[in-house]
Amino acid sequence: MNILIVGAGGREHALAWKIAQSPLLTRLVCAPGNPGMAALAEVSAVAATDVAGQVALARDIAADLVVIGPEVAIEAGLADALADAGIDCFGPTAAAGQLESSKAFAKAFCDRHGLPTARYGVFDDAARAKACLDQFAAPFVIKADGIAAGKGVVIAPDRAAAEAAIDDALGGRFGAAGARVVIEEFLVGEIASLFALCDGKTSLLFGGAQDAKPAFDGDQGPNTGGMGTYAPAPVLSGPVIEAAHTRLIEPTFAGIAAEGAPYRGVIYCEMMVTAEGPKLVEFNARFGDPECQVLMLRLQSDLVPYLVAAATGRLAELPAPVWRGEAAVCVVLAARGYPEAPQSGSVIGGAEADFGPNVTVFHAGTRRREDGALIAAGGRVLNVCAVGADVAEARDRAYAAIRRIDWPEGFHRTDIGWRALNR
Numbered sequence: 430m431n432i433l434i435v436g437a438g439g440r441e442h443a444l445a446w447k448i449a450q451s452p453l454l455t456r457l458v459c460a461p462g463n464p465g466m467a468a469l470a471e472v473s474a475v476a477a478t479d480v481a482g483q484v485a486l487a488r489d490i491a492a493d494l495v496v497i498g499p500e501v502a503i504e505a506g507l508a509d510a511l512a513d514a515g516i517d518c519f520g521p522t523a524a525a526g527q528l529e530s531s532k533a534f535a536k537a538f539c540d541r542h543g544l545p546t547a548r549y550g551v552f553d554d555a556a557r558a559k560a561c562l563d564q565f566a567a568p569f570v571i572k573a574d575g576i577a578a579g580k581g582v583v584i585a586p587d588r589a590a591a592e593a594a595i596d597d598a599l600g601g602r603f604g605a606a607g608a609r610v611v612i613e614e615f616l617v618g619e620i621a622s623l624f625a626l627c628d629g630k631t632s633l634l635f636g637g638a639q640d641a642k643p644a645f646d647g648d649q650g651p652n653t654g655g656m657g658t659y660a661p662a663p664v665l666s667g668p669v670i671e672a673a674h675t676r677l678i679e680p681t682f683a684g685i686a687a688e689g690a691p692y693r694g695v696i697y698c699e700m701m702v703t704a705e706g707p708k709l710v711e712f713n714a715r716f717g718d719p720e721c722q723v724l725m726l727r728l729q730s731d732l733v734p735y736l737v738a739a740a741t742g743r744l745a746e747l748p749a750p751v752w753r754g755e756a757a758v759c760v761v762l763a764a765r766g767y768p769e770a771p772q773s774g775s776v777i778g779g780a781e782a783d784f785g786p787n788v789t790v791f792h793a794g795t796r797r798r799e800d801g802a803l804i805a806a807g808g809r810v811l812n813v814c815a816v817g818a819d820v821a822e823a824r825d826r827a828y829a830a831i832r833r834i835d836w837p838e839g840f841h842r843t844d845i846g847w848r849a850l851n852r
Contacts, residue, residue: 430733431456433487434470435477435507435520436498437463439761439793439812440718444496444732445469446789447725451733458490464803465792477502480510487516494519494737497694500576503714504530508693517740521714524690528681529714532611533574539709542684544677546709547614547701558595561612562588570613572711573598575606578808580768582642582652584615618703619664619848620710622720623673625698626735627682629691631744634674635735636727636752637665638720639848644768646844653768654809657845659758659820660723663852664702673700673707681712693739722791722812723757755816758823758846760831761793762839767808777803778835780811787823788815788830810839820849 430453434441442465449457449469460483462472475482477499484507487495495511497503497520504526511518527534533551538544547570552558562569569591573581581603585591591612598607620642624635639662644650677698685692697713697720716724725732729751738744764771780790780803791814794807813831817823824846831841 430454430493431490433490433492433495434459434498435483435495435502437461438499438718439791440716440721441498442466442791443722443725444498447728447732451731453733456490460486463792464795464797478505480505480507483507484510484514487511492516494740496736498715500529500715504576519736519740520694521692522690525685525692526714528712530576531574532572532711533609535712536611538684542680544680544709547616549611549613551609551611553609555595555599558610558612559592562591565614568615570615571595572611572613573603573607574609574611577603577606578654581606616701616703616708618701621662621664621700621702622717623670623698624695625678626695626739626744627692628739628742628744629693630742632679632682633744633749635695635750636724638662638723639664640720641842641845646842651768655719655761656842657760658719658723659756659846659849660727661756663849669702669707673698677707677709719759719761719812722759722814726757726789726814726816727753729753755818756820756823757814757816758820758827759812759814760827760841760845761809762811762813762841763809764805765838765840771808772838773805775805775838777805780834782833784830787817787826820846
């Protein structure tokens with residue numbers, strides 16, 4: 430099979446790493462790709478949001494399957510354009526992708542289909558949004574409606590911080606993504622992520638993980654796109670998975686199909702496991718980042734048949750995926766200043782060393798300088814991942830590898846996996 434992966438981050442590098450192992454693969458192309466992906470596949474400098482360019486590239490390489498990595502390509506309608514061109518695609522249409530691309534849409538969808546989630550309000554006027562804060566208790570959850578690269582959510586500890594977050598979003602900080610804000614009730618519990626594939630009719634659970642969103646140790650600092658993750662997550666017990674499957678995931682797939690947008694691809698259900706059971710925090714219409722990295726490390730089954738089946742309506746023919754017994758941990762190395770103003774251009778040494786069979790480094794925001802040096806070119810720059818007999822061993826291996834990387838301009842959390850280790 431000829432496969433095109435759309436995207437340039439750590440998630441896409443992890444997908445390329447796993448897909449490259451498939452005996453079904455003939456040719457793998459990544460667009461736009463990154464230096465890490467270039468070691469596994471051909472790369473083509475076509476932006477993820479260049480819909481016409483991606484369709485042309487898919488045609489040029491006679492792609493049997495296109496795998497959409499980032500949410501921006503889904504929102505841009507790449508899956509729709511590929512369908513029009515008769516090219517199989519793993520990734521939902523723009524209409525189905527509204528479950529991620531508009532938090533206001535997702536919350537209203539929850540109302541229409543009875544999905545458990547936090548109380549909320551949606552506003553495009555700052556005065557009305559601030560008045561709504563009277564209905565909630567601190568801490569306040571303020572979200573930009575649209576896609577903001579994981580940085581559009583503020584957990585405000587007090588009224589003043591909440592009002593400032595409202596002003597920031599509606600004042601243009603996130604561009605069009607912040608034209609509306611969603612104010613939510615703060616849910617108390619433990620965060621977890623569950624994944625499921627769907628082919629428009631049939632669905633299949635596809636693993637889970639637990640991530641760390643705040644930038645600094647102890648879950649302090651601003652929210653990010655994710656500073657690390659691990660799997661398996663103890664919070665995802667059998668009863669929690671079953672409840673999330675029956676109350677969140679299956680009603681979502683049925684509901685979006687009933688609304689005329691059958692879902693094809695993967696959905697990432699971020700939920701809070703509360704005393705009343707799992708409640709939706711938000712949907713992502715693609716594999717999480719960095720959750721995808723630990724899923725790919727633990728997936729024993731060949732990934733390609735699942736991607737193809739989801740794209741072509743044949744998931745019912747496949748068994749449940751097989752997962753390795755080992756735990757996996759991913760630690761994100763970010764550029765100083767992330768998430769607000771990451772510093773780019775610094776040289777990274779040692780990231781491409783051989784760390785042994787239990788450690789894999791995925792590139793998330795790197796580029797190659799003309800002299801061949803690897804340099805930082807994003808906020809989240811490297812994903813240092815490891816497997817081990819348990820979370821503790823996997824984490825120790827990941828941090829041992831990080832100590833060998835020479836990048837003083839980067840930073841990382843030192844406590845990834847703490848919830849699992851403290852149980």
